[in-house]
Amino acid sequence: MSSLRVEGLAKWFGRQQVLYDISFACEPGKVNMIIGPSGCGKTVLLKCIVGLIQPDRGKVFFGDLEFLSAKPQDRQAILRNLGMLFQSSALFDSMTVGENVAFPLRVFTRQSEKQIQDRVAYCLERVGLAGTQDKYPAQLSGGMKRRVGLARAIALNPQYLFCDEPNSGLDPLTARRIDALIRELTQEFGTTTLVVTHDLKSVVDMGEKILFLYEGRAEWQGTREELLGAVETMPPNLQAFLRASGLVEPSKAGKP
Amino acid sequence: MELLLNGFEHFGRYLLLLRRSFTGLLRFRLYWNLWTYESIQMGRDSLFLVAIISFFVGAVTTVQTAYQIVSPFIPKSTIGAIVSTSAILELAPTITSLVLAGRIGSNIASQIGSMRVSEQIDALEVMGINSATYLILPRLFGALVFFPILVIYSCVIVHVGGILAGALTSTVNPTQFGVGARSFFEDFQVVFMLIKAVTFGFIISTVSAYQGYYVRGGALEVGAASTRAVVVSCLMILVADYVLAQLLL
Numbered sequence: 473m474s475s476l477r478v479e480g481l482a483k484w485f486g487r488q489q490v491l492y493d494i495s496f497a498c499e500p501g502k503v504n505m506i507i508g509p510s511g512c513g514k515t516v517l518l519k520c521i522v523g524l525i526q527p528d529r530g531k532v533f534f535g536d537l538e539f540l541s542a543k544p545q546d547r548q549a550i551l552r553n554l555g556m557l558f559q560s561s562a563l564f565d566s567m568t569v570g571e572n573v574a575f576p577l578r579v580f581t582r583q584s585e586k587q588i589q590d591r592v593a594y595c596l597e598r599v600g601l602a603g604t605q606d607k608y609p610a611q612l613s614g615g616m617k618r619r620v621g622l623a624r625a626i627a628l629n630p631q632y633l634f635c636d637e638p639n640s641g642l643d644p645l646t647a648r649r650i651d652a653l654i655r656e657l658t659q660e661f662g663t664t665t666l667v668v669t670h671d672l673k674s675v676v677d678m679g680e681k682i683l684f685l686y687e688g689r690a691e692w693q694g695t696r697e698e699l700l701g702a703v704e705t706m707p708p709n710l711q712a713f714l715r716a717s718g719l720v721e722p723s724k725a726g727k728p
Numbered sequence: 729m730e731l732l733l734n735g736f737e738h739f740g741r742y743l744l745l746l747r748r749s750f751t752g753l754l755r756f757r758l759y760w761n762l763w764t765y766e767s768i769q770m771g772r773d774s775l776f777l778v779a780i781i782s783f784f785v786g787a788v789t790t791v792q793t794a795y796q797i798v799s800p801f802i803p804k805s806t807i808g809a810i811v812s813t814s815a816i817l818e819l820a821p822t823i824t825s826l827v828l829a830g831r832i833g834s835n836i837a838s839q840i841g842s843m844r845v846s847e848q849i850d851a852l853e854v855m856g857i858n859s860a861t862y863l864i865l866p867r868l869f870g871a872l873v874f875f876p877i878l879v880i881y882s883c884v885i886v887h888v889g890g891i892l893a894g895a896l897t898s899t900v901n902p903t904q905f906g907v908g909a910r911s912f913f914e915d916f917q918v919v920f921m922l923i924k925a926v927t928f929g930f931i932i933s934t935v936s937a938y939q940g941y942y943v944r945g946g947a948l949e950v951g952a953a954s955t956r957a958v959v960v961s962c963l964m965i966l967v968a969d970y971v972l973a974q975l976l977l
Contacts, residue, residue: 522854524853547856548856552855552856558847558850559847560846563848565842579754579755579758579855580855634854
């Protein structure tokens with residue numbers, strides 16, 4: 473199982489600090505979640521972890537290797553073990569669905585075309601989109617795009633799976649389907665999954681370890697059971713967040 | 729002062745992006761496929777536009793040159809000499825490149841800019857792919873190969889336009905045009921034309937890619953970057969045109 477640990481991560485945009493010394497460790501082989509209201513720094517944190525944004529301070533460990541200061545070849549090795557589902561799906565719109573899923577295989581493996589096509593078919597079937605290889609992203613619905621994004625993310629059998637707001641903007645049924653898919657893929661491939669979301673229903677669906685961010689600070693971390701159980705002991709901001717989600721009874725969650 | 733510093737900052741980032749686009753190369757086949765795709769897009773899709781513009785530029789230059797030569801002591805073949813030399817040294821490479829800056833430059837900037845705002849560039853980076861290399865290098869080499877071809881093609885059509893206009897208006901017949909064109913021709917003029925074509929191709933592809941690569945925001949910013957790509961490319965082409973003429977002629 474692959475471990476992921478963040479130590480003292482801080483980020484400023486100009487004079488505004490958006491992340492304050494965030495430290496947490498992901499549960500290997502499980503679905504880990506970063507939750508919090510919009511604008512609290514969840515996506516920035518995720519992008520710092522995968523190297524899309526350079527943090528001003530802090531360390532990110534994939535296994536024993538520190539990612540941010542790693543040599544370029546070590547960084548590449550980590551990145552090739554990592555799949556990411558973006559909020560916008562980030563499918564290459566000039567490529568078909570099949571080409572999108574095949575892309576990392578073509579770039580990083582020396583598989584034959586037959587092997588690549590078999591793997592593409594498997595990944596698409598796994599996300600419930602068998603037979604859509606020849607469609608273009610523009611022909612797909614939002615939910616289908618997310619599933620293609622997931623199929624592309626798992627094409628190389630990654631050890632780490634990152635999902636940025638995987639079900640935002642989707643109808644509740646599709647959102648739950650995406651949650652179920654992420655949970656199943658995590659179990660099937662044994663990936664260490666980190667999901668960023670503000671949707672607490674997703675936490676109920678798949679969260680195993682949870683980090684609550686509020687205004688760039690890690691205010692609470694624990695398991696799903698702890699989150700949904702002892703609400704009274706939570707920080708006020710988290711209580712308000714839980715109450716607003718409707719997942720806990722108002723009486724259980726104090727006022728902020 | 730702030731404008732100057734801003735300009736230096738952009739130039740520095742442009743150079744860094746260029747350097748980055750030559751590192752972290754992946755397998756050759758990947759770039760070959762992209763290069764052929766980009767080259768076909770740049771070349772094939774520009775042929776008609778370049779032909780139309782070059783034809784009329786040649787025709788207008790012939791008619792206007794004939795209009796200015798009023799002395800009966802100046803041979804008609806001089807018209808051919810002036811049109812041909814202008815076509816090779818200036819009209820074909822510069823006018824074609826200015827037109828292509830609009831067509832290809834805006835295309836490159838909006839393609840890369842759209843990829844930036846829709847997180848496709850982030851997706852490449854997360855896969856461990858150097859997005860600068862992947863996106864810029866094939867376009868750059870496509871431009872370096874196809875700009876000279878398009879400029880030669882344009883040069884031929886400028887001559888065709890000139891000869892036809894001369895014949896139709898009875899100002900210079902094709903034989904006189906040909907004699908004039910040959911009388912002042914030097915091999916170096918073609919070399920100079922090709923140097924210009926390669927330089928302008930480099931400017932358009934890299935400046936436009938730079939504008940698209942650093943887009944922040946959404947569709948409006950992509951449109952603004954596309955416009956900026958055309959404006960900056962055109963300005964850079966004109967500056968480079970003068971510098972090359974000063975250095976090489």
